[in-house]
Amino acid sequence: MKANRLLFAPHDLRTADPTTASDIYSGYFAFAGRTVNSHGESPFEIEPPTPAWAEALLGFSWLRHLRAADTAIARANARALVEEFIGNRHDRGEIARRPAVAARRLISFLSHSPLLLEGADHVFYERFVRQIVQTADRLQLALAGAVEGVARLQCLIAVSFAAISLDGQERRLRRLEAALSDELERQILPDGGHLSRNPRIIIELLLDLLPLRETFAARGLEPPRSIIMAIDRMMPHLRLFRHGDGALALFNGMGATPPDLMATLAAYDDARARPIEHAAYAGYDRLAAGTGTVIVDAGPPPRGANSVEAHAGCLSFEFSSAAQRIIVNCGASRYGSPELRLAARATAAHSTVTLDDRSSCVFGLVLGERRITAGPADIRAARQETEQGVEWVASHDGYKRSFGVVHTRRLVLAPGGNQLLGEDEISPSPTMASLPAAARFHLHPNVKPSLIREGQGALLALPSGEVWAFEASGLPVTLEESVFFAAADGRRRTSQLIIEFDAATTPRISWRLAKLGTAGRLPPGTDTEAEGGPAPVDQPPQG
Template sequence: MARDLHADRARLALFVTQFGWHRLRTRLMAHPLFPWRSTSVPVPSRLLFAPHDLRTGDPTRASEFYAGRFAFAGKVVLTDGVSPFEVEPPSREWAEELMSFAWLRHMQAAGTPIARANARALVGDWIGMRGHRMPIASSPEVMARRVISWLTQSPLVLQDADPSFHRRFIRSLTSQVRMLANIGADARDGRPRLACALALAFASLCMADQTRLMKLAQKRLVDELDRQILADGGHASRNPGMLVEVLLDLLPLRQCFGARHMPPPPALLNAIDRMMPMLRFFRHVDGAFAHFNGMGPTPADWLATVLAYDDARGRPLSNAPYSGYQRMEAAGTVLIADTGAPPPMPLSHEAHAGCLSFEMSAGRNRIVVNCGMPATAREEWRAVARQTAAHSTATVEETSSCRFVTGGALMRLCGTPILEGPAELHVDRSERGGADVLRASHDGYARRFGIIHQRSWRLSPDGARVDGEDLFRVAQGEEFSADQPSGYAIRFHLHPAVQPSRASDGHSVILKLPDGDRWAFAAPDSAVTIEESIMLAAGSGPRRTAQLVITGQAREVPRVAWTFVRAKSVKG
């Protein structure tokens, strides 16, 4: 135990030191007085073409921008005639959205002369105010998104522009690309660093005269793809939503190589080929993604766009061992389970303590879900959403299976990574009596309470029954001591469309689905209660829902069996 504690402290100290150094170096190199011209990026004579933006736009938003109404990340600002870049941002998320210029796609969707003129005026305001020096605007990830947005929307911004504006736009763009080339490698690991590599790759292909940048950009992109896209196609952060986000950039980038009559790096093509099947892996029959590790509402239009590029369209994988997930499917019933350890500390800022949680759907009805993350106000909900109690799994002594950086100087310095979580996991997949059987265990509660949590699922061949079992055992294989804390709560969060009603026996609950189907949940040897819950990842914002809860003491009742079974249909 003492050796493990010392190892954890050493690992945390190394992470904080490295993170702090990268952050300091990024700030220094982004400062206007810092001589960061170590990578030469010449001002191009012209832009050769604009990449295709696969993210759909909403033309009504362009009218709102023209009226001075800027709604981002759940916050609305009315500018009253001043530039949006001069107002006090209501939240960091709002400022990041504004400074990324991703909203230019809405003005492109409008396609009107007024929208084009307004887009050009807003970009001109930002350039005139030296926006790249603003603290939030100069963060590597925001800068990367802005470079990609400016490149993809350059026809919108530059059409009908006078030569003076054209020169200022190209110079500002080049300056930002040059800065990214120097600070991108020091961006926070995961999505931010990959976004920087993608922005450099786009710039090297779309801007003329960039032979040297092209070599640097391709090397960084290949390095990040090889490191972040796992062998089974999942992302190293374990967030399913990252697949959609990354593919929305990789697919247009592949087209850019074609436009330059250059072969894409094999790493790019391999990453796309591995990620496409994983899109199907995480989908329920209704098209929604399972809510694991920071996944929010499924962006249906973006997902449909990405899936249009999927040529295989085969049956989803059942086993994603590198990503740490398992999928069971029979006759329209789908069960997706998290059976993996937390991602490495530098990649764990958005990861959740949801080990051995699962989601279950029957046909187009989702029944069991995790709470997920909301699309907006994520900072307000992050601490709650990451807890084990927000997932359909078991907690011990009302604690989470992971420990997070949650406040103080450490959070201000290095964010909110996972400090400690399940390290030893066992996963076994088999078939018994024609049924698919999955058994997994984790040691996330072993250090604090000496308890191993083991869970098993059995899905019948006709998809009409899921038998489960939760087992709590002493980590060393001995008996529970009389004074050992061992209280557990097993939660099954229900989708808001599911209507639960408790049966008179106290052990069963009838679940009425929107299409009239009924399922029954039963735990024959345990009392089942219905409690309030909240689904944070609902498309229209957080929604009230219910959860089924079983509580007990592991030293008294270490084994809990439960079953979901299709009861009958009352359609019509």
């Protein structure tokens, strides 16, 4: 790629905090849940606390905070850091060379070039443009190799940004348009989901594709139809996961929902219609009635590089009443230890049935990454409207190889959304005399549970004053510790309700979650005698 001038600076939709510029100027770099004080040294020279911290530093997305400060000190600081990075060739480090990191850095440099170039001399300008060209060339070379998964799509987006922002790139841009179109067609499913089945990936891709569409228009070029169609499919797909409080359901790598980014994307959402309810290709369903919302996972695990963050949560669900989430999954632990991240991906960290304390998927080490190497393959799902409410039934064979059984789950959401009926069935195995099973229901940290009737049920008190009752058709309910990984301030203690049963002798269980009323106005005769549950602690869910 030969270029001498920058013509455009793409728009960065990620929100910025100008106060962070002061922290960076003072030598404090807070990324990926860790804060490092450089003590006057170059942040590129110090030992990174985690690989995720290093990836964030070397991706330079933090330049947006310095641009938001809009001061001479912030501009000088940004230029000094970039100049030090380029001059000492930190782009040759192992983490800096990773395609996804280099792609993010290329987009960051292009987007924040006005910050870096205002008041800069010609020597810095030439060096900066040369760095952009070299990074784009290296990414194109990497794309000729084995870049897989979402990283491949991110690389193509980054190089397309470079081709449209630099002079003399018309022919290259046409070739990139074709390659990007093909990759979008391959990775973005017809219902708007991504091959990874990770809602967070949809957010990240939209934050890049929307500015790319705008940059084409700014150059007076027609945006490729593939970009427009991908955006139009992803927007309603993202709404499928949204609870009443605005947070997204916690499936396959989704952690804390960034409300600022969701608000930004909502401003670009032209349709603003009802969320789609059935994503057949991505494998998700949404049941909505009255103030109740149920979001369920009924898809096979993704394959290969797309499974590096995927979870073993087939047939897990989340349930919310108005603006309060009640039943959740534990969510993703992106920045914890490898053991903690793996625990968050296990079946036991999801609101579904676990057999013999095993996950329904197998996690294997492939090319240094924990990928899913085996899991549910035959998954069947159906839904219908009945007099009792919205009925959803699905099954998966993730435990067939280990135990020769199939798990089937049936959910019915009442018309007013004030009752959720559930049934879990494990197809009997004639060769197995006993099969320990546990149906888990992880609770949102704001829910206060208490056992009643000597463990035959539980009351769930919500911050809104609503009280819900949980029971399991005579089976004992236990209250145990759990961890919620998706809190805005990190991990939080919470609890989980568990129904333990022997799937060989009791292959089918039923349970019910129903709204009783509000605190102080419960129906007469309501049994509210509570038993104390174990105090939650900050560690992975049991099992």
